Amino acid sequence: EQLLFYNNYTNKWEGKLSYVLAHFQNIVYIIVTFVLLHRYKKLLLENYSKSTETNYSWLFQMNMICLLLFIFALVKNIYRFGSHFGFISTLRLSTSIIMLGFTCWLIFKALNAPKLFRGISSNLQLASALPSNHANPELGYFYDVKAELKKFMLEKEPYLDPDLTIKSLAHQMKMEQRELSVLINTELNMNFYEFINLYRIDKAKALLKDEKFLKLTILEILYQVGYNSKSSFNTAFKKTTGITPSAYRKKFHKKEFE
Structure with missing residues (x-):
């Protein structure tokens, strides 16, 4: 009965709207993350003398994997609401494999490069945003x-x-x-x-x-x-x-x- 209720709900306009809003929220988060990554890279270059490519690269890769997962989920739901059920099982399996690989990758990074997770001070500001007393x-x-x-x-x-x-x-x-x-x-x-x-x-x-x-x-x-x-x-x-x-x-x- 619960499964039947769930299927009926997802096929109604309320269920479809909730999925649309959820996907819209996810894509906004991913875009904002890319913008913040760009700012993060500039902050590193403006404040540290060490190479910052490793930190930025792995964070960029992580967000790209999240984007890939979002695309798989989006395609899966498009097929689902379009009543094309042939590929749903394959897409679900692919998404699960990517999620497993993503989790293993994060654990590997945490064990082999713990410095990547230290981040930077939240008080840092870009030079373009800093007021100068001697401008x-x-x-x-x-x-x-x-x-x-x-x-x-x-x-x-x-x-x-x-x-x-x-x-x-x-x-x-x-x-x-x-x-x-x-x-x-x-x-x-x-x-x-x-x-x-x-x-x-x-x-x-x-x-x-x-x-x-x-x-x-x-x-x-x-x-x-x-x-x-x-x-x-x-x-x-x-x-x-x-x-x-x-x-x-x-x-x-x-x-x-x-």
Whole structure:
């Protein structure tokens, strides 16, 4: 009787409307999640010097799986309300398999990469949304601070710390985090990750050109300049110079590699 009541309800307009609203709610959630993911990626790039691709990629993959599940459920219900029952069992089985795989994937991620689940501070804001007490260019504030920032980066080399954040850099420079964020993202037209990468790559180029460091491997050099991932270092180096670190070193030490 309960099954009969359920079937009768789902075939009425009230049941169909509830399904439509439920699917509409799901697609809104998925779209909002993609928007939040985009914001999350920008926050990571504006506040952390480590590569953020791993965190963003797995979250993006998770939302794509949710989108796939939504599509399967939508197709299943379209067939159901259209009285096409031939594929419903297959679609249900496919959805169940995807759900099982999704659950196993989440468990695998949790066991092998627990750092992915730590997230970021909810207090972080995008630089474009941060008000600046020194936004008037006539004050010359940012001109002075840019020179101070450049001097600090060259003399103190804070970028050598692989865990450097914009918060810790602002603390070292004894200035407000929001002012430093606005300076880098607005005045220098780059995010914090790109800004730190410039100094790390310049340092790596200097080490690769110097004969005193010929005995150091590429791996040892990338650790010395603040990277902790070979793939991130190679990607950033090639993006800046157009060639790999090994090829760059050979340009200046051809005899040693002949």
